[in-house]
Amino acid sequence: xxxxxxxxxxxxxxxxxxxxxKVTDEVRAIWADMIETMEAMPGYGLAAPQIGVMLRLAVxxxxxxxxxxxxxxxxxxxxxxxxxxxxxxASPCLPGVDAKIPRPTWVDVxxxxxxxxxxxxxxxxxxxVSVLHQIDHLNGRLYVDNLSRTKRDMLIKKSLKGSS
Numbered sequence: 001x002x003x004x005x006x007x008x009x010x011x012x013x014x015x016x017x018x019x020x021x022k023v024t025d026e027v028r029a030i031w032a033d034m035i036e037t038m039e040a041m042p043g044y045g046l047a048a049p050q051i052g053v054m055l056r057l058a059v060x061x062x063x064x065x066x067x068x069x070x071x072x073x074x075x076x077x078x079x080x081x082x083x084x085x086x087x088x089x090a091s092p093c094l095p096g097v098d099a100k101i102p103r104p105t106w107v108d109v110x111x112x113x114x115x116x117x118x119x120x121x122x123x124x125x126x127x128x129v130s131v132l133h134q135i136d137h138l139n140g141r142l143y144v145d146n147l148s149r150t151k152r153d154m155l156i157k158k159s160l161k162g163s164s
Contacts (some may be wrong), residue, residue, distance in 0.1 A: 003037045003051035005092040008142070008156060013093055017049050017056045017138045020073040023116035027057065031071045031114065034059045039066065041092050045130035047137030050093055058134035062126045070121070073112035075135055078120060080104035080128075087129045089143040096162035097155040101146045103129045 006013055030053055038046040048057035061069040081104040090098035106124040113119045123131045133143055144152040
């Protein structure tokens with residue numbers, strides 16, 4: 001089921017999401033809704049707080065053909081590239097704006113997978129960007145928080161003006 005995306009300044013976008021105790025059928029159903037919602041945007045990823053579910057759940061799919069979504073519960077960055085590259089980012093929570101955000105070129109992430117197993121996976125390029133973007137959401141941060149205050153305030157104002 002496609003879910004509604006929270007819009008800035010909804011206060012839930014600033015809350016740190018709660019850890020997931022274990023992967024259950026309920027968690028899998030939330031992931032399924034998140035993937036359907038992500039595909040409808042379209043986008044490369046979605047964190048559960050963006051749909052008002054305050055759990056540390058994220059989905060990411062940067063594949064060209066789609067249908068390769070990685071489901072993550074409690075993702076944690078274990079290691080990251082020393083190389084940083086600015087890449088374009090946007091969010092349906094702040095429609096109509098985007099910015100280049102400096103991110104590591106790869107990240108190694110530990111998470112609970114769709115079977116409930118703790119796995120470790122390396123993500124590169126846009127996959128790394130999307131995973132870090134979703135982890136930011138799980139920590140109550142938006143991609144614009146990685147910008148200067150002036151640039152962040154300008155983008156938020158522009159987004160709010162465009163959505164009214």
